[in-house]
């Protein structure tokens with residue numbers, strides 16, 4: 001499936017918007033004490049994106065999502081600045097949440113919870129992970145301990161959650177909890193007094209408004225008609241969200257690394273040491289060359305996986321492979337950029353230092369590298385067994 005000329009033109013427009021309008025805001029002081037952009041800044045940028053015709057560009061005017069290949073062309077460009085996805089409304093977790101509600105939500109739930117997200121007037125949070133010290137769901141979601149049970153025409157949920165990106169300031173929440181039937185998903189209005197923020201930890205990254213909150217859910221009453229899909233199908237819906245959401249992280253962070261490579265290249269071509277530009281020293285030139293190869297590898301992995309998802313396949317294995325390959329490559333690219341730039345690379349003088357910090361957690365969320373490899377190894381063994389049996 002090819003990318004339509006219209007989608008390509010939109011992607012070009014997104015790139016121009018991020019480079020010309022968003023990047024000058026990277027030094028804007030409107031940040032919280034964790035360094036995350038304040039909503040005041042986010043919504044100001046969204047108004048600019050709206051005016052430029054690049055707000056929520058991955059969703060078509062009729063409300064349907066663009067193909068994954070078209071989404072890739074757009075999201076890579078929106079990622080050229082860590083602020084770009086926030087400005088264009090292509091950021092996590094909203095982008096994945098919009099996808100999920102679009103694919104699983106009833107028309108009524110879509111009108112109430114999806115519309116404000118697509119219009120860029122609200123932020124959302126996805127509440128799945130639970131604290132390790134509580135023995136809850138982490139790399140293994142089947143350990144989910146947050147429980148829910150029916151009570152008249154409501155459900156009541158109790159439990160704990162952690163690392164909930166963007167919870168503070170979000171007005172739409174997708175809560176996962178376990179019922180007798182199995183895992184369930186609910187759409188809830190936020191804030192709700194039954195969900196308490198215990199704490200927002202300091203983290204290595206700082207680009208997500210609201211940070212990554214630790215929460216206690218204490219007798220949260222949810223109207224039964226706010227269940228997303230059917231009771232017991234929660235993990236299935238998580239899979240619907242998972243592959244495209246993993247892939248869109250790959251897209252956005254690839255955009256960030258392309259920008260870091262541009263900055264490191266500029267530094268290495270201008271800065272001299274031992275009588276010649278840094279890039280002419282093999283050690284430096286090779287790092288930039290390795291980055292160029294890795295960037296192409298990431299583009300190809302994203303394109304391959306996007307193509308699989310565009311056939312309607314869930315792409316669980318392909319997105320797993322793409323996620324590992326891209327997140328590991330991006331970490332290397334970001335590290336090389338810091339190294340090429342010497343001391344300047346670890347200062348806040350350029351965005352390279354931010355990109356390096358932001359990329360680190362991507363090797364953990366949406367499935368740590370080791371979990372993806374572990375599950376691929378199980379598949380390899382199954383395939384081997386099938387061959388032996390044939």
Ligand SMILES: Cc1cc2nc3c(=O)[nH]c(=O)nc-3n(C[C@H](O)[C@H](O)[C@H](O)COP(=O)(O)OP(=O)(O)OC[C@H]3O[C@@H](n4cnc5c(N)ncnc54)[C@H](O)[C@@H]3O)c2cc1C
Pocket residue numbers: 093125126127128129132137138139140162163164165166203205212361364365366367368369370371374
């Ligand atoms: C920045 C950030 C944002 C996040 N945002 C959200 C969010 O919005 N909503 C949400 O619900 N969650 C979110 N998460 C949580 C994220 O999905 C979890 O951190 C992830 O699933 C891992 O769970 P855990 O941290 O409990 O690690 P653990 O389950 O404690 O695992 C720790 C490590 O053990 C190793 N490991 C685990 N299982 C295996 C295995 N089978 N084989 C080999 N090694 C293994 C891996 O190296 C793993 O990193 C976020 C996390 C981060 C860091």
